[in-house]
Amino acid sequence: MPETKQQKDALTVRDAVRYRRSIRKFKDTPVTIEQLQPLLEDAVYAPNHKITEPWRFLYAVTDEAKATFVERFIAFFQRNNPDAKEEKINQYRDYFSKVPALLLVVLKEDENPVVRNDDFAAVSALIQNLQLLAWDQGIGMVWKSGRILYDKGFQQDMGLKENERFAAILHIGYPEEVPEEKSRQKASSLLTEIK
Secondary structure: OOOOOOOOOOOOHHHHHHHOOEOOOEOOOOOOHHHHHHHHHHHOOOOOHHHOOOEEEEEEOOHHHHHHHHHHHHHHHHHHOOOOOHHHHHHHHHHHHHOOEEEEEEEEOOOOHHHHHHHHHHHHHHHHHHHHHHHHOOOEEEEEOOHHHHOHHHHHHOOOOOOEEEEEEEEEEOEOOOOOOOOOOOHHHHOOOOO
């Protein structure tokens, strides 16, 4: 886990890229919107073709907002898993009540598939920027995706417009546990010269 800026200078870009981890277990230390907003102000400098800025954000940092998210998440889960046991539903309630902050990244979906693909790439770059900026502050997150991002009922419950969908649900907090590094395939083994 990187030290915070109060303990040392900022991480190098390389260190942030190499040592950032997806965090799934968080301390109960709060993360506020006042902490997240400056990170987002920098993260929006992600490359995006023609500066479309195809993003907006929904957040939950208070118990009340997280409870609203959880009820909407559970409604989605039960629609897709009508035989789900109460124990599983309670596990979700328990988990989300312990996540200090949730940030839902909303993607504007252009009718043109080329623009739509470019915009998704831009939003993905923004999310990576945010993860690296947060890691430099000692804040971890995990980028969640899956069926929920495309579920029309969940999108409507969360107030999305017709031309929007979720790109990610980020679970954010100070790490309780930092996973070990997982090795990656050497980039050199994936490099092919154009002939």
